[in-house]
Amino acid sequence: MGATIKWDEVEQGQELPAAEYQVHRVNLVMYAGASGDFNPIHWNERLAKSVGLPDVIAHGMYTMAQGGRYVTDWAGDPAAVVDYGVRFSSMVVVPDDDNGATISISGTIEEKLPDKRVIVVLTAKSGDARVLSKARAVVQLA
Amino acid sequence: MALNRDFIGRAYSSPAPYEVSRLKIKEFAAAIGDANPIYRDAEAAKAAGHPDVVAPPTFPIVFALAGAGEGLNDPEFGLDWSMVVHGEQRFTYDRPIYAGDRLLCTSTISEIRSVGRNEFITVRGDVTTVDGEPVCTSFNMLVERGGAK
Numbered sequence: 001m002g003a004t005i006k007w008d009e010v011e012q013g014q015e016l017p018a019a020e021y022q023v024h025r026v027n028l029v030m031y032a033g034a035s036g037d038f039n040p041i042h043w044n045e046r047l048a049k050s051v052g053l054p055d056v057i058a059h060g061m062y063t064m065a066q067g068g069r070y071v072t073d074w075a076g077d078p079a080a081v082v083d084y085g086v087r088f089s090s091m092v093v094v095p096d097d098d099n100g101a102t103i104s105i106s107g108t109i110e111e112k113l114p115d116k117r118v119i120v121v122l123t124a125k126s127g128d129a130r131v132l133s134k135a136r137a138v139v140q141l142a
Numbered sequence: 143m144a145l146n147r148d149f150i151g152r153a154y155s156s157p158a159p160y161e162v163s164r165l166k167i168k169e170f171a172a173a174i175g176d177a178n179p180i181y182r183d184a185e186a187a188k189a190a191g192h193p194d195v196v197a198p199p200t201f202p203i204v205f206a207l208a209g210a211g212e213g214l215n216d217p218e219f220g221l222d223w224s225m226v227v228h229g230e231q232r233f234t235y236d237r238p239i240y241a242g243d244r245l246l247c248t249s250t251i252s253e254i255r256s257v258g259r260n261e262f263i264t265v266r267g268d269v270t271t272v273d274g275e276p277v278c279t280s281f282n283m284l285v286e287r288g289g290a291k
Binding site for chain 2: 001002021027030031033034035036051060061062064065066068069071072073077078079081082083084085086087088134
C-alpha cells in the first residue's frame with residue numbers, strides 16, 4: 001500500500017506525462033447508472049438541446065473522475081490521494097459519433113510539502129475548452 | 143427567488159448506513175473507464191496491501207448527497223433544481239474507502255452566497271464508519287443560475 005513515486009525523486013515545477021481519455025455516449029450512460037445521476041442532459045440529446053446546450057454533455061463528476069484516474073495512475077495507488085478538488089469551468093460536449101469527446105489531462109508538481117506530500121495541479125481540456133480549473137490534488141508520496 | 147438563509151447550518155443525516163460493495167466499486171470503476179485491478183479484484187487489492195477492493199477517489203459522490211436531499215428538496219428552501227449546475231467539488235480523505243465499509247454521512251448546508259445573479263450553495267458531507275471512524279469529507283458547491291433574483 002502506498003505510492004510508488006518517491007518524494008525525494010520529484011521536483012517542484014516538474015511536469016507529469018500527459019494523458020488522453022476518450023468519452024463516448026455509452027460511458028455517460030454507464031456513469032449515470034453507477035453514480036445515480038440520471039439528469040437527462042447527460043444522455044438525452046433532445047432534452048439537452050431543449051435547454052440550450054449544444055449536445056449531450058458529460059457529468060462534471062465524470063470529468064473529475066478522469067482527473068482522479070490521472071493522479072492515481074501516476075502515484076501508483078488510489079490511497080495516496082489525500083485531498084482532491086476541482087472547479088467545473090466548461091462543458092465536455094459528447095457527440096453521438098464514433099469519436100465522442102477527448103479529455104486531455106496534464107499535471108504539474110506545484111509544491112513539495114512536508115511529510116512527503118506534493119500538490120499536483122491539473123489542466124484538463126476538451127478541444128479548446130478548459131473543462132476543469134482550480135484542479136489540485138494533494139498526494140502522499142513514498 | 144433567493145434561497146432561504148435560515149437553512150445555513152442545518153445538518154441532515156443519511157437515512158441508513160451506505161454499505162460499500164465490491165460490485166458497486168467494480169461498476170463505478172468500469173463507468174469511469176479505469177482498469178486498475180485493485181478496484182475489481184480483492185486478491186490484487188490485498189497484494190497491494192489493502193484489506194479489500196479499494197474505491198476510486200470520486201466514489202463518495204455515490205452517497206455523499208443522500209442526506210442533504212431532505213434539506214435541498216424542502217420547498218421552504220426554494221431551490222429550483224432545473225437551474226442547478228455543479229460548480230465545484232472537493233474531497234479530503236482520512237483513509238481510503240473499502241468494500242465492506244458501512245458508512246454514514248452527515249450533510250450540512252454550510253454556506254449560501256449570491257454572486258451576481260447566481261446563488262452558490264456549499265454542502266459539506268462528513269463521512270464516517272458506523273463506528274464513528276472518520277473516512278472522508280465532501281465539499282459540494284452547487285450553482286443555482288438566476289437564483290439570486
